[in-house]
Amino acid sequence: MSKEDFDKGAFKTPGLRSVTLSAPFMRDGSEPTLESVIEFYGRGGDVEKNRSSFITKLELCVQEKEDLLEFLQALEGEPIVVTLPQLP
Ligand code: HEM
Known part of the structure; x- marks a missing residue:
């Protein structure tokens, strides 16, 4: 993270x-x-502080919400196996 004020509240x-x-x-x-x-x-979103002006209310209709849910469900596949790193 850059530590710039602009990036505060940003996440990967x-x-x-x-x-x-x-x-x-x-x-x-x-x-x-x-x-x-x-x-x-x-x-x-819920946090206004430092929020990008590109993030706005989507005002989705019921059909759009259902379509988004189906899209996210369609991304299901094999569970992702994560190997925890060895900490020093
Ligand atoms: C309707 C549109 C979107 C949908 C359906 C969506 C869906 C999701 C979902 C399901 C997660 C949770 C992932 C998890 O917990 O494993 C997530 C997290 C996230 N998404 Fe989105 N996303 C959308 C738009 C966006 C946009 C436009 C951005 C960036 C500009 C974005 C950035 C992120 C980030 C940074 C996280 C992690 C937040 C956190 O961990 O607190 N998403 N998104």
Whole structure:
């Protein structure tokens, strides 16, 4: 991370492969379901401080929310196996 003020509150964008298998979501587990993640994006997120002007309310209709959910579900495959690194 750059330590620049501009980057405060920014996080690495995670891959979404098999995201269905790793609830709860977000780095702090604050979203229990993919439906609630979609609601979160729909309202433009929860934190205003340092938020990019590109992030705005999506105002999704019911069909769009269902389509996004199906898209995320379609990314399910083999569970991703992570090997923990050996800490010094
Ligand atoms: C409707 C559009 C979007 C959907 C459906 C979506 C979906 C998701 C999901 C399901 C996660 C949780 C991943 C996990 O916990 O393993 C996530 C996290 C994340 N997404 Fe998105 N995303 C969208 C738009 C965006 C956009 C536009 C950006 C960047 C400009 C973005 C950046 C991120 C970041 C940084 C995280 C990690 C946040 C954290 O861990 O707290 N996403 N997204």
